[in-house]
Amino acid sequence: MDDAHSPTLVPQREEDFLPQPDGPVVIVGSGLAGYTLLKEIRKRDAAVPVTLVTADDGAFYSKPNLSNALAAGKAAAALASARAEKMAGDYGATVLTHTRVTAIDTQARRLATDRGEIAYGRLVLALGADPFPHGLEGDAATAVLTVNDLAGYAVFRDAITDKRRVVVLGGGLIGCEFANDLAQAGYAVDVVHLGDWPLERLLPAEAGQRLADSLATLGVRWHFGRTGRAVVYSAQELEIALDNGETLAADVVLSAIGLRPRTVLAAAAGIATGRGIKVDRLLQASVPRVYALGDCAEVDGVNLPYVQPLMVQARALAATLTGTPTPVIYPAMPVMVKTPVHPVAVLPPKPGSIGGWQVACGERGVCALHVDADGRLQGFALTGTETAQRTRLVGELAV
Ligand SMILES: Cc1cc2nc3c(=O)[nH]c(=O)nc-3n(C[C@H](O)[C@H](O)[C@H](O)COP(=O)(O)OP(=O)(O)OC[C@H]3O[C@@H](n4cnc5c(N)ncnc54)[C@H](O)[C@@H]3O)c2cc1C
Structure with missing residues (x-):
């Protein structure tokens, strides 16, 4: 992964950017949704041309590992199980890395990217979700970190190296998992959480309190019913001001206050969006030949930003795109919170x-x-x- 950020197209061929007869299936996004769809298509059809376009380096990794990797001492490179070249070869696809889609022309069936135009036969948006802006004021506001992909994890891991104190904003699933991982790795952790107990939208009070108490046995300090107001540099450290006037000192601040589906690209192209990109049970968007799945999608009114739903979606969409229209039907899908202490x-x-x-x-x-x-x-x-x-x-x- 030494050249993870080198701006290469994989493979680099001029015809990748030219129109084809009906055009390939073009998947935008190389997260679990995009790559799982590619794998599922290949289980059914070895021949259908697939181009996968991604703004990042196209390395395959399992995102849930990002909040479990610190205590295990894992660097970002160790979490990537295959580079884009390998994925392209193994699954017979053209993978265009470091290529950001900037606009969709749904009439002409073309994508504008920062590296040229791409024609599509059918387009699949697997764009993921963006972290909510933390909204903190202060001269250190831009120093607040988020971890939502491998590159973000690499930056965060560098930032905490040789440091001791981390303030985590948000006590939801991702905040709790990072609190556990950081505390297990020996960091002093404060969690600032607006709710009265962690994961309060999913758990009744007794269950949430038990999780909070268990994390506290690792040294995690909770600040319930609080939110951060500002973060400023103070000597060699960061100072976080809470809404009750209290201040916390930290070396690093991690924001884990939630994600919002990436809808801007679709909305600008006239594709219907709500909380996510609106699709029906066939994962078909409001305009022909456009589909969406994963964290960016609102399927039949519901956005489920977890791995199991996107796996179910990918299997159904692969069937649909290879000639067997198949609606998404979810089984019961419990969410596991990876807090080994409890x-x-x-x-x-x-x-x-x-x-x-x-x-x-x-x-x-x-x-x-x-x-x-x-x-x-x-x-x-x-x-x-x-x-x-x-x-x-x-x-x-x-x-
Ligand atoms: C720290 C963490 C821990 C998690 N733990 C769990 C867990 O334990 N269990 C669970 O079920 N879920 C968990 N989740 C959620 C789960 O990881 C996500 O639901 C899933 O990975 C989303 O995959 P995705 O492919 O939809 O999005 P992403 O992985 O975000 O992929 C989006 C892709 O789109 C690309 N992209 C975006 N915009 C453009 C553009 N304009 N042009 C080109 N490319 C673009 C990006 O570069 C990226 O490749 C966790 C999430 C996080 C952040």
Whole structure:
């Protein structure tokens, strides 16, 4: 990965930028969504031409590893399992790296990029999501880091080398995972979180509190009901001012306050967007020959920014693009929070479900079941050793 940022096209051929008869399937994005789709297409069809265009270096990696890699001492290069050239060769695709799509002409079926134009037969947007702007004021605001890709992880890992104190903004899934990983790796960690307990939109209070207490045993200090106002340089350190006037000293500030689907490119092309790029169950956008999947997509009104949904989407879309229109049908997909000190498995009830939590707290974990008035299981939140129950509970879900 030594030349990870060299501006090369892989492979570099002039015809990659010229129109073809009906045009290739062009996938924009080399994250798990883009590459999983490519792999699924190749399972079904060895011949359909596929071009994958990506703004980054096109290395294949599993993004969830980014918040579990510090304690394991892993550098960014060690997390990438294949370079773009290898992916292109293994899956019979043209992979154009360091190529940013700047506009989509849905009439002419052409993409404008910062390296030339690309014609498409069918276009798949797998653009991912951007970190929410942290909104902090102060002269060190631009020093606040985010980790949303391999390059961001590399910058963060460099920044914390030989440092000791990290303030994490946000106690959601990613903030908790980084807090665990950093604390495990020996850092002093403060987490500033607006909610009254971590993951409060997914977990009932007892389960969230148990996770917070477990992370506290590693030394994590919580600042609940608080938000950051400003971050300034002060001597050799950063000083974070909270909304209650308290200040925290840190060497590095990591913002993990959430992600928002990348919709700007699609919206500018007249493609319907809401929270994400709006697609139906066939992952078809509001204009012909354009599809979306992964973190950028709002599928039938729902954006699910996790790995398992994008795998289901990729399998269905590969079938559709190779001649068998296949709607996305999700199985029950519990989300695992990778906090080894106290793991969490959560399956939120469907939006609009009427019911409540039944919570049982044991020594080694919390078992919270979301049930309706007739006692039927709608979802669950499990912590600690109770997470072992998730497979059995999935089988008991009301349909
Ligand atoms: C730290 C962290 C930990 C996580 N842990 C978990 C977990 O444990 N379990 C789980 O289920 N999910 C987890 N997630 C979420 C999961 O990783 C994502 O849902 C998934 O990786 C999203 O993949 P994607 O391909 O949709 O987006 P991305 O991986 O963001 O890929 C987007 C791609 O689009 C490219 N791109 C964007 N705009 C352009 C453009 N204009 N032109 C060209 N290319 C462009 C980018 O360069 C990139 O290649 C985690 C996320 C993070 C950040």
